[in-house]
Amino acid sequence: MRISVITPSYNAARDVRRALDSALGQTYPVHEIVVVDDGSKDDTAAIVASYGAPVRLIRQANQGASAARNNAAAAATGDWLAFLDADDAFTPDKLARQKEVVDRHPSVKLVYAGARLMKGGESIGTLRAFPSDKLWPALRYRSPILPSTVLLQRAAFLDAGGFDVTLPVAEDWDLWVRLVEAHSSSAFFGLDEIVTDYQVSDGSLSSDPIRLFDTKLGLIERRLLRGTRFLERAVWRRRILAFFCIDAAIALREKGDARAFEFAVRSMKTWPFADQVLPLRRYAVVLSMLKSRTLSRLRRATQASGSAGPSAGT
Numbered sequence: 365m366r367i368s369v370i371t372p373s374y375n376a377a378r379d380v381r382r383a384l385d386s387a388l389g390q391t392y393p394v395h396e397i398v399v400v401d402d403g404s405k406d407d408t409a410a411i412v413a414s415y416g417a418p419v420r421l422i423r424q425a426n427q428g429a430s431a432a433r434n435n436a437a438a439a440a441t442g443d444w445l446a447f448l449d450a451d452d453a454f455t456p457d458k459l460a461r462q463k464e465v466v467d468r469h470p471s472v473k474l475v476y477a478g479a480r481l482m483k484g485g486e487s488i489g490t491l492r493a494f495p496s497d498k499l500w501p502a503l504r505y506r507s508p509i510l511p512s513t514v515l516l517q518r519a520a521f522l523d524a525g526g527f528d529v530t531l532p533v534a535e536d537w538d539l540w541v542r543l544v545e546a547h548s549s550s551a552f553f554g555l556d557e558i559v560t561d562y563q564v565s566d567g568s569l570s571s572d573p574i575r576l577f578d579t580k581l582g583l584i585e586r587r588l589l590r591g592t593r594f595l596e597r598a599v600w601r602r603r604i605l606a607f608f609c610i611d612a613a614i615a616l617r618e619k620g621d622a623r624a625f626e627f628a629v630r631s632m633k634t635w636p637f638a639d640q641v642l643p644l645r646r647y648a649v650v651l652s653m654l655k656s657r658t659l660s661r662l663r664r665a666t667q668a669s670g671s672a673g674p675s676a677g678t
Contacts, residue, residue: 365463366395367515368442372432373399376450377406379563384415386453386561387446392460395442396420399450400432408450430527430535437521445516451563452512458559462515465553473520473547474540477513477555479562488564493554500549504588504600505607505641507537512560520547533579541587573615574623580608603642606635610646617653625653 369387373380380399387397396418401409403426412421422439424432429449437445444466446459462475478492494508502508524542527535543551565571584604592600609631616624628650631642638644 365444365466366442367392367444367446367459367463368437368440368518369394369397369446369448370433370436370440371397371399371448371450372402372429372436373404373408373412373450374402374426374429374432375404375406376408377404377411379451380408380411382453383448383450384412384419386455387448388415388419389456390454390459391457392463394418394446394459396440397448398422398436398440400424400436402426402428402432428529428532430529430531434526434529437518437526440518443518445514445518445521447511447514447516448560449512449563451565453561454512455559455561459515461555461557461559465555466515469553471551472553473517473551474543475515475553475555476509477557477559479510479513479560480558481564482561483564490558491562493556496549496552496554499552499554500544501600503537503541503544503549505604506611507534507540509536509540510560510562511536512562520551531579533576534583538583538587541583541590545590573612573619573621576615577608577612577627581605602635603639606631607641609634610642610649613653614649625657628653 371380371383371387376383384397384399387394397415398420399412400422401412402424409421409423412419420439422435424435433447446454446462448454458477462477465475466472476493478490480487481489481491491508491510493513494502499508520543521539524539524546526539528538529535531538540552584601588604589597589600609627613624613627613631616627631646632650635642638646
């Protein structure tokens with residue numbers, strides 16, 4: 365198995381050495397590391413070029429991570445692709461453990477795994493690998509797969525058309541759904557091990573709840589209702605939309621955005637029932653928001669009445 369590591373990079377001079385060193389330090393040696401510098405304005409390209417083989421540098425005008433990954437995959441000479449963002453890092457045996465999976469299960473096209481979530485150099489938690497036997501229909505309403513944990517057959521990636529460069533966010537989710545369409549979820553394998561340090565970034569496009577919500581809306585008809593018809597299609601459309609709404613509500617609440625309650629109410633109106641997609645926890649979230657909203661109104665009313673006081677001369 366020849367594995368090409370695919371690394372898109374933009375102004376990544378601070379982090380890219382750690383990413384490259386983690387790939388070069390694998391117990392199963394990489395075939396190559398293809399880094400696409402996406403129009404960086406810092407020293408990213410110079411740092412990458414200083415490594416030499418098996419690290420390859422491709423430079424392009426700024427087009428975004430999806431185009432960078434696609435261009436790297438097109439130039440790769442390996443038969444498997446391991447995605448590694450420039451601010452993430454592999455654990456030393458990441459590729460060896462995933463190669464073992466492919467050796468045991470030759471029909472597998474994509475192996476994903478768990479990640480350690482990092483922020484400011486500190487671990488803030490872990491994301492375990494979602495069970496692959498439940499991946500569909502779970503992919504209808506969210507993507508539990510982080511790109512930097514993925515090992516993917518290059519031929520399957522190219523046949524699927526790569527990442528959709530028109531999507532500002534959720535482009536990885538869109539690709540996973542297309543791969544399920546082409547190969548079924550049985551071609552996916554979730555390795556229940558932590559294989560990647562994944563950097564959580566506040567400044568990423570996916571951290572904007574409204575923009576992410578709007579992009580996800582476009583995926584409903586385009587991708588997420590595959591295999592459904594008539595009443596089943598209408599039911600899934602509502603369930604997915606309700607999930608997107610409560611997801612946005614929680615994200616907005618964490619940012620202190622008053623629009624959180626509107627999205628929570630919209631979620632309940634769209635699909636008020638509890639099921640495997642929308643569990644009972646959603647009611648607790650909505651009730652908590654309602655309580656906070658009511659208490660806030662009461663405090664404002666009390667402050668307003670107190671500040672008014674008796675008028676002068678009475």
